[in-house]
Amino acid sequence: MIPQTTNHALFARDRYTSMHSFAYRALRNINGVHPTHFSRRSTCKAATHAVKERGLEASLSWVDAAHRKDVARVLELADRAADRWDILWTGFLPPPVVADSMAALADRTDVICVPWGGYAQAERCRLALGREELMEPLKADPQQLGGVAALQIKGNFMFDPAKHPDFLGALLGTGIVRERVGDVLVQGEVGAQALVDPELLEHLEGALGQVRTVPVEARRIPLSELSVRPPRQEELSSVEASLRLDAVASAGFRMSRSKMGELIKGGDVRLNWRTAGKPSLEVKPGDVISCAGKGRVEVRAVDMTKKEKYLVTLMRYV
CATH class of the missing domain: 3.30.70.330 (RRM (RNA recognition motif) domain)
Incomplete structure (x- = not known):
């Protein structure tokens, strides 16, 4: 008759083996990895991380797929900053990732996010992440945070x-x-x-x-x-039949609508820091339109004319 302790040992061994088998399959299914040389412990840890990462990315379905993983990594870093009661930095991120990361963190009450690229108009920024008690005194002057x-x-x-x-x-x-x-x-x-x-x-x-x-x-x-040239601002207005991106952007950047349509389809135009792609997208007050090599335009206001057209007030930064 097998002793009771041996039964427990066999049960534990079988359970551990099953966990390892599950982890192996999870890694293959999720990441296409063939972890033949991993230890059982490292395989289980890697699988757990992979499952968590996949779940986090699924919750970010509203984020552009091109940088969804980047935003997921920012959220993971925010969790670590909160757990450690420390200020942690991301790498330098492009504007779309910064914008989506800040939107994803907007509802967090335990972590504050401060973008900083070294000067006020910086395009690529690092995000400083930390609990409110640590970050609040430094929000007004990001230079105190260091990081850049x-x-x-x-x-x-x-x-x-x-x-x-x-x-x-x-x-x-x-x-x-x-x-x-x-x-x-x-x-x-x-x-x-x-x-x-x-x-x-x-x-x-x-x-x-x-x-x-x-x-x-x-x-x-x-x-x-730093030798930073302050952006030159120019306010202008235009009457448009619609609020299509190609119509408003062509007015803001002073070029033909057909040429602007080509730039949009070519990926050179961003709406709120995300690649636009479609000339037919509609804009609204507060939107920012940027065009490679030509600066950016902010939609300040939209009013209706007596002829039921749109009077669009724009601020161009060059």
């Missing part, structure tokens, strides 16, 4: 002009990933300034020595020395 540093890239580009992709490519060429670099402010013949993760300053000062064919010197500078 500035790098001066100095060289003589008179005979070999460099553009934004050249500086970005040189930075990434030192072995870092895109998420650790924010905006790059090109300064013409003298070089550029880059917003980066503070932890990279020492690495970039030593590793970044050339952009295109031009030798450069990289050194850290305070954020107060």
